[in-house]
Amino acid sequence: MSDTEVSPEIMLAFYKRLYPYKSIFGWLNHEHTPTRRFTHREWAFTLPPDTYVRYQSFADADELKKQVCQLNPTRFEIGPVYSAKPRDRKTVRAANFTPQLRELVFDIDMTDYDEIRTCCSGAGICKRCWAFIAAAVRVLDRAIRDQFGYKYLLWVYSGRRGIHLWISDKEAMELTDEQRRALVGWLTVIQGGKEMKKKVNVRQGTKSLPPGIQMSLESLRTIFHRLILEDQDCFAEEEGWETLLQLISEPSVTRRLRAKWEIKSRSSEEKWEDVKREARADKGGKIHDNMVAAMEDIVLQYTYPRLDAEVSKHRNHLLKAPFCVHPKTGRVCVPVDPSSIDSFRPERVPTVSQLLRELDEAGASAGAEATEHHSDWQKTSLKPYVDMLDRHVAALMEEVRRAKREAGPDRSW
Template sequence: MGDLSNPMVMRTYYSRLLPWKAMFLWLNQSHAPTRQFTHREFAFTLQNEAYLRYQSFATADDLKREVLRLNPSRFEIGPMYSGRPKDRKALMKSAFRPLTRELVFDIDMTDYDSIRTCCKDKKMCKRCWRFITVAVKVLDEILRTDFGFVHILWVYSGRRGIHAWISDSAALNLTDEQRSAIVRYIDIVKGYTAMDKRLTTIKPMHPSIKRAYDNSLKSAFSSVVLGDQDVFRTDPQQWENVLSMLPDKENAASLLKQFSTGSDSSSIERWKDVVKIPASAPSANALTKSRIKDKHQEAITDLIIQYTYPRIDTEVSRKLNHLLKAPFCIHPGTGKVCVPLLASQIDAFDPDTVPTVGKLLLELEQLSRRGDLQADWGKTSLKPYVELFERHAEGVARERAREVKAEKAQSMEF
């Protein structure tokens, strides 16, 4: 059960478990089909890895029928175009361009490889997932507080990453330039390996970074980086990088010597030495002393941000026409469902408990043995995820209906 190379496994999943109606409502933002759905690009990766782009469908049933016929291993969602993607060859080039799409973000464990100690490569566990948990909380808060977005859905990628889909009208209508500007605002940490030693924070600290630092980063650094991951215990490269960021070179050199020759020390112990204000020369006046203290504390703050601030895959968010795997697809490597969740649930979310297609098919089989041959997702462990998705899609559609009504009322006034 659940062997993904068996075509019946995916076909049964698509036929009985994937929530097509909710998917339609979420993308279309209305119960009757609009261009938001009919002009939307879908792309299929077939079982033989062939890739079909520019597919489009009139209704949710059409989409489901084609998915059952092609039986892809997964499929992606693109923008709404000015024409139907399947008709694009018959259209003038200028008449076929992307118009709207959800603003999306991708956070992947790859970008945390240099600072996690528990797993490597494609492996992921509950412990390193905590880096993603911190990133989700911080990014969700930025999107809500700084940009005013409301309809944000997080979707587990099925292995070691997570996507955000923002369905607010203001997000849908962003141009490529505006998406890039948002990415520049958010992407302040370039990943530790590519770190160019410059301080990431311009003084005074941006209020958005200050808020993230106070609400999440500071505590995440001490519990995840120092405590759980114990990043500075064994790998000299880790503390060499930290010490190279300290402004007082003499102090850094003496700590380097201490860390390299000293006995096995925990990250918590080593960090205590790092944060200590370096001693100034006996002749130094009060002003010099306070400058040394300020510079040192700024470097410490920067380090904490470098290690904990969200690391996003910027290419995914910049362009309207970027394709992103649909929620509820099956990850071909793990068999896990790409389930949706809200940022408020991220602390309780455990990637290990996400249902796999194998588990779900087993549940269907058990139901059919008891005589229930028609059971859908509602009787399986997929239920809470689909219900969350439905509530989210309904919320998006309600908001859209309000906007359409307001637009109509306004046009009547003129």
């Protein structure tokens, strides 16, 4: 995927004509009329060449649009809902300006898979290594829904090589920093930098995995075989299979496998079969508990979601807004349906230049440009992505209406 710098003129045209401000407002606000969830929300703008403007806040979608078009940022980010309007923070005591609400967010980046993917590295991304992100989305989406009961999950492609998750359930919005750290700790399986070979330490000795991780393991075994052994062939080269051997806790098994693999070249799939045969060799066909644990941990290390935990732990963390344009690729940060994540292709995501061409070809009149930009996206290939967000918003708003009905006329959230 080649990098193409987006000019300020193209970016401004996108902000004026295509950015779905109304949909973004509904998603953050949860209601049709402005509430503190929007008016007390922090926005931050990155301006060329390297200016960063924080603590912006707006009364409604129109005010947000006016500021975005005036500043013409290369990107903008969304932060928490504060106890006071961020733009008024200098008029209140510091103790009275604190984050109150914030979506629970997660960030998964392809660069965290560089040590195991064999097809690309760095900023590169292709259909083959996107499978790592797809696997992470499937596992994390299911874990969050099943283990925590959250329903309002919005997955957003980052525009280049990663994906973000925003969770808007009331209970998720209200989590304290301490609760967020605990929740993220529960979901974190892969830990440690490049210098640490074994990155999975979620069990005591050879005891069973925690139930939530054990559930994920069932689907990850299939992913491991297809992605790690067959497609990426991660253990074909010596560096790869030496890492694999370091994750096996039985020295005698390791010695025999190394001796065998040094003599004859074998595929990753064949090497994994060798591991399984060695694991059974001394136990009459039954795999020793140590080897069961080691093999499960290997599957997890190569396929479980690699989370940037710091993004999720703090309410005041800023995260790039959906539908921003990635300044390097020109691609729009669009929502993604987790149920069809395997067929999602980053290279097919519309670019800002493509969308503006489509809009021009649709014959948008100059008068329409000047007055009613927010619906112009309907004339382009951005439409299915905005429609996806709007369905998400409709479900959020229905949840708020239901909660208000149950609470009675004098109480709301």
